[in-house]
Structure formats: structure tokens, C-alpha cells
Amino acid sequence: MIAPLPTERDLxxxxxxxxxxxxxxxxxxxxxxxxWVTIRNYGFSDATEIFVFISGYTAAFVYGRAMQIxxxxxxxxxxxxxxxxxxVAHVFLFAIYLAEISYISHSFENPLYSEExxxxxxxxxxxxxxxxxxxLKFKPVNMDVLPLxxxxxxxxxxxxxxxxxxxxxxxxxxxxxxxTSWMFDINLPAYPSxxxxxxxxxxxLLFVFGAWCALGGAKRLGRWIKSKVVIGLAFAxxxxxxxxxxxxxxxxxxxxxxxxxSGSIYPIDKTNLDVLRMLHFLSLAVITVWLVPQDWPALxxxxxxxxxxxxxxxxxxxxxxxxLSFAGHFVFTEVSNRVFMHVLVSxxxxxxxxxxxxxxxxxxxxxxxxxxxxxxxxxxxxGSEV
Numbered sequence: 424m425i426a427p428l429p430t431e432r433d434l435x436x437x438x439x440x441x442x443x444x445x446x447x448x449x450x451x452x453x454x455x456x457x458x459w460v461t462i463r464n465y466g467f468s469d470a471t472e473i474f475v476f477i478s479g480y481t482a483a484f485v486y487g488r489a490m491q492i493x494x495x496x497x498x499x500x501x502x503x504x505x506x507x508x509x510x511v512a513h514v515f516l517f518a519i520y521l522a523e524i525s526y527i528s529h530s531f532e533n534p535l536y537s538e539e540x541x542x543x544x545x546x547x548x549x550x551x552x553x554x555x556x557x558x559l560k561f562k563p564v565n566m567d568v569l570p571l572x573x574x575x576x577x578x579x580x581x582x583x584x585x586x587x588x589x590x591x592x593x594x595x596x597x598x599x600x601x602x603t604s605w606m607f608d609i610n611l612p613a614y615p616s617x618x619x620x621x622x623x624x625x626x627x628l629l630f631v632f633g634a635w636c637a638l639g640g641a642k643r644l645g646r647w648i649k650s651k652v653v654i655g656l657a658f659a660x661x662x663x664x665x666x667x668x669x670x671x672x673x674x675x676x677x678x679x680x681x682x683x684x685s686g687s688i689y690p691i692d693k694t695n696l697d698v699l700r701m702l703h704f705l706s707l708a709v710i711t712v713w714l715v716p717q718d719w720p721a722l723x724x725x726x727x728x729x730x731x732x733x734x735x736x737x738x739x740x741x742x743x744x745x746x747l748s749f750a751g752h753f754v755f756t757e758v759s760n761r762v763f764m765h766v767l768v769s770x771x772x773x774x775x776x777x778x779x780x781x782x783x784x785x786x787x788x789x790x791x792x793x794x795x796x797x798x799x800x801x802x803x804x805x806g807s808e809v
Contacts, residue, residue: 435711439734441733443734445773447474447744448744457769471693479637484637490583498583523749533757560612561614561615579630582631594635601628611623625694654710732781736780751769755768
């Protein structure tokens, strides 16, 4: 049985992916006081979970329809083409990022920038490190998300084919891979040592779960998500996570956390997508779906347009955010570290991201209106990006 596909793109996907991109940018600036507004400070998960889940959802939305219409081979080619595009973007971002860090380190005679951003190995051994970077083994600070996304897309076509025919089986296989990675400590090696910061064998579960939701899973869960019991449990778990998170910043509160609880929950592993992080994200998702329905009129209001336009062009905006995050770190270090500067840099960075998103949207709209015939844009797919 082929899973049903949604007919219209959900604006909430673009909205929350855009917000996630903003939060990632704020979190990527070291010691940024404005990052206290981000969700990572008040629970177990952060914006990365939002980004990966929505990426899986939109991938199934776009390529699931392509697989039904054109078949497995053509759809697989499209998925691999997208993986290649992201790989090329990652390589360009790597080169620009290194140039930015190296230039500032040399100009201001501050070699600590190279060490802080994890590029010291490249400066010392550029010949070996560049090969490792092309193999996605060497990744400077803040450049772990795109390699994860590339790997997830490389094996997405077979799991998408299975999800279209047997959604439950596809999700169970994903759970089995996740469990196996935990049991046998399976991860990909990094250079010069260690493993990937985002274990793709673990994070694929959130990506596949997003795809499963796009292919009818969200509708099947609809009755449960709207249940007062489930909503109450979600609020209760978020309150628990908040209380634990507050004990990280206020040690006096740690005395009120029972030892058996702290002994059971720590460490809350981000690399391997700890179950507690997953539950925190799912609780946020339940409450978000309850508060923000798909047909909420405000989604089309100008107030949410800045986040939506960033979410529609997530690859470009993410790359820009990585570049801007180091620029913000430079400003705090060399110019001013006052609270006003933190607010100004954070606001300016988000404004630049919104401006870039608007420019890309304008360019694509003009390109479609150019001379000569243009292929029709299917409803719900305009502006789609995975």
C-alpha cells in the first residue's frame, strides 16, 4: 500500500526551520548573551533537532511525490543530486570559513582564533587536512550539520521507498539502526581523532521520523497528539527538563535534584541523540502542533514572513549564518563585548539572513518570469527546499 502524501506545503515547516536557523546562528556565537533566548538553555534539546526533523519531513514531501510519479531510479537520482549540491555548498563554505578565520587571525595577530574554531590542524598540515575535509572527516567548529545532512540523504532513497509502502516497517528499521548504534557504539571516524559530533546512525531516527510524519504518520498520530493526557504529559516533561536545566546554571538548585535522578539521566548525549533529548523535542512538537494549527491565519501575516523566507532557503541561510557567527565572535573579541553590542550583532546577523532570504526569493521569482516557456510550478511546491 502506497502511503498518502500531503497536497500542500505546510507553512509551519518554513516558519520553524527559519526560527531554527536563527537560533543556530545565535548559539554559534561564543559567549553570546542573546543566545539565552534559545531553547538549548531551558531543556535537553536545541535547534538542531528542529532542523533535522523538518529536513526529513520536507525531503519526504518533495522526493516522495517524485518517487510516486517518476519511479525509484529517477527519484534516487534527484536525492543524490541534492546531496551533491549540499556537498558542494559545504566545500565552498569550508574554504570561505577557513579564509575568514585565517585572515582575521593573521591581521589581528591572534592565533587563538584558529585553535578556538578547530582549524589549527589545517594550518599545520594543510595537505593532509584538505583531503580529510573532502572526505567529511575534518570539520571546523560549527560545520557539523551539513555533513550529517549529506550522509542522511545518501541513504534516504531506499528508506523512502520502504516508507511509501510500509511506513511502520520503515520506522522500525530506523529504530533498530538507532538502537544498534547505541548498543555497539557505532559512529563515523573524525579527523584528527574521535568521532562525528552528530552520529548519523543515531540522528537518522529523527530524520526518518520526520519523513514518516510527512507520509501520513502525523495524521495517524493526530488523535493522540490532541489528547489532553498527551498534552499534559508534554507540559510535565518540559517542566521537568526546565528544572534540571536550571540546576546547571544555579548550583544551589542541584541540591533539590534527587541523586537517583541525576544518576539516571546523565550524561545527556547530544552526539548519539539521547532519548531524553528526543523526548524533549517531541514534547515541544506536541505543544507546538496544539498551539499552531496548520490553517492558522497568522502564518500568512507579515510578522512571520522573515522567518518563513529564511526557512524556504535553508541551505543558503545556514551557510551564511556560519560565516556571520564567526564575524560576531570577532566583533565581541576585538571591538566590544558589551551587552549592547551583543544585541546589535545578533539583530544585525538575523537581519542579514532575512535580507539574503528575500533576495533569493526575489531572484527565483524573476527567473521564473523571464523570457521563454517555464515549467508550471505545482501547488505546494513553490519555494520548496530540502
